[in-house]
Structures are given as structure tokens and as C-alpha cells.
Amino acid sequence: MSIFGTTLNGSLCIPAFQLSSEKAIKVKVKIPFGNKYLDAIFSVPKKKLTYGVILTHGAGGDMNFRQLVSLAAYLVSRGILCLRFTCKGLNIAYRAKAYKAVVEYLKLSDDYKLSGVFLAGRSMGSRAAASVIRQLSQDSDGDFIQGLVCLSYPLHRPKLQSKLRDEDLLFIRCPVLFVSGSADEMCGKQLLEDVASKMKAPKKIHWIDKANHGMAVKGRTTDDIMEEINTQVFSWLRENIELEHK
Template identity: 45%
Template structure:
């Protein structure tokens, strides 16, 4: 593993996190799961030991963790105060990718025990894997929510078989970010699916395709929109969690005094 930091001459004699508001820190690591190794990258602006929540993201069926849009989103979320991990897991077998994703979550939980919880997500097939992980009852306490970027509800322009089954089993909050011109997520077919889910919300990128790209619009602008939506979603989830905790404590206190 290694660190990518600002030039040495600029950091000499200063706190290593002095630039946390100006540029992120990257920690490139190799995670071993069984006999296989997976490349990952941590992004953060503050001392990792002082960060309360983590976010794990992965790519779609093609590409890797260095997808430009995914990197941009990770950097923005890290700047907002989260410990963000991107990882690469190539393959078209959903069960395999879900298994690896579960292992990555275990790695984060074990190596960063100070984290109060974690949000997981991915692009396209990566979002399907994230949903699969969240359906695992063993992850219930640590996982706070799921972020689905361009969830592939069906095959390109093929509406015969929807991939909505696993979505009905998710009990954690789910955020969907999809393009209105996504040929793998028809808007009219997706809305009824959302109605059957326990906790879900969707943000539509106007004119966005399956890659969440818009002709003539800079990728930076799209990244800003996506990051803001994700950050707002996370803040809402954590606020609701705090409210529930206070209610639970109040109930326990009342029971003890009776």
C-alpha cells in the first residue's frame, strides 16, 4: 500500500492534514479476500481516526474504481467529512460481486472500528451488488443505507424481466440516482417498484443516459449534482437515526422508572 500526498517541499514541518480543505489524501491498498486480491483506494480530507462514517463505492460491469465520475463523487464526499473507499471487482457474475462486496465491507468494519456505520453503493451492476449486500441480515447494524447510481432495472430497452426482486427485501434507506434517458431504467416502470419498497427515494438527472452523462454538459457539473443529492440523503438518514436513538433511550428510561 502507499500514500499519495502533496509534494514534500510543501508539507515540510507542517501537520500532514494541513491541506485537508484544499486537496484529498489517497491511500491505495490491496485487500486480500481468501486467495484473491482486490485493488482499492481510500479518500479522505481529515484524520481517518476522527471520521464517524464511511462510504464504499464500486463500478459497473465494465471499467474499474478509477472511473472518472466515481472518482469525482468520492472526492466530493470525502471533502464533506466521510471516509470513502472505492474498489475494483471485475466480473459479470452478480453473486461473485456481491460476495466480494460483503468481504470489502467486513474489511472496513474490522480495520476502522471507530466508524459508527457505513453507506454502500455503486454504478449499474455495482449497485445491484450493493443491494445484495444490504439484504444480508449480518450487515444490518453497520450498514446505514444504499446508494444506487443508474440501477439497471432491466436490459437495454427490454422490459420483459425486471430486476426488482431484491429491492423488495431491502429494509435500509435506498437512494436511486438515474437519468431520464437511461435505456436500462424506464421511468414509468420504475416508479411502481419504488412504491413497494420500504424506504426509498429517487433523483432523476434530466437528460442523463445510463452513464449519467448529458451531451454538452461538463462532467464536473453532473458530479456536483450527484454528490449533493448523496450528501443530503446521508444527512437525512443520520438525522433519522439520531431521532430513533433518542426515542429508544427515552422509552428505556421510562421503563426503568416504572
């Protein structure tokens, strides 16, 4: 079945991910979380929305971490809504609980009615996203989740490769993209490939050559590396959105 539809007057309805020329609208929001609120920013394409991506940061920083801002700008310029949010704290259960609140907020939003959403995060944020997907896969909300994007997934602590953080990954069934540095001190290359081989979910790993956990590479500019990351993420999203419509 074609992913192209028609409007009531018969004109062509172009999928959101093909809208590359529109400028985004940014909307700051406060997302309820227990007795507090999470700071968040919507980057909204001007055309009709179809799919969205939720982005969050690692153990340090916030939603304005440079890589997340760059990725959000890249994706929204191609028609994909992005919701970035900040959640401070080093407790993974707490971070996952906050991420789940954001997913529920977006799903129930009257302003942004999406067909589905991809969860994404950097470092600890990707662990939180994986945990949420595992939780939601057991109920009806799982249908809303289209996939997982892990930027610098922290598979283990530095120099502690015997204790892997792979429990959630092995339970996930939706598509997963890993973008990691081949010299990441928190994600041994062979270890991640071994974990991926055990996963039941469709998965892809894109290695940034010689990059560390912070995605820095000697001899390459930050902008150059972010361009590589952004194009890989968008390409993967587009492939999975197309598969969803076949």
C-alpha cells in the first residue's frame, strides 16, 4: 500500500518526513510529573504531523545539550515533530518514570495527534527510554511506540565491562538504532555487537569511527560529527516510517 494519501479535494497528501523546506515552530511547555513539572520544548513542523520523536539528555546537562538541539532541528526541518525535555537526577528508575510521564503527555495531547512516536535519548537518557519501552510493551500504549534511538548507549561503566546494562534491550521488540563511538569507554564495540545479536528486536548499529562517549573524534569538528549522527537517525526513522505504511 502506498504511504501517499489524498485529501478530500483529491490533492496529494505528502508524508511528514518529506517536508524539508518548512521552518519549525518552538513551543515551551511544562509537563506534569508527580507534584512538579518537567521543562520541555516542542519543535513543530508547520505541515500536518504524522510521527514524533522524544529526546532527552544523559546524566549531566539538560534538554539544551548541543547534540539534542542539533538533532531536533535536523528532524523537524524534515517534518518530524521533536519534543525535548529535561529531567535531572542520576536514578535510572526516576528518569524512566519521568520519561513515561512525557510519553503519556504527548499521547494524550489534543494539539499534537500523532500516529506514533520514537523514543530517543543520549547516554543515560537512552537507558531510560529503553526501560519505558519495556514497561509500555506490556500494555496498549506499546502500539504508540514505533522504535528506540540510543545515542551513546552506556552499556557498562568505564572499566567495568563485566556488568552489562542490557536487561531492557533484550526484552524490546520494536526497532532499535544504536549510534555509538567505536572508542566509547562505556560501550565496548564487541560487547554491544554481542548484545545486539541476542536481541529479538530489529536493530541497527552505526559506529562513529574513533568517537568516545561524548562523540568527540580527534581531527573532526563537532558539527561534522553531528551531521553524520543526524543523517543516520533520520534515514533510519524514514525507513521505519515507510515500513509502517506498507
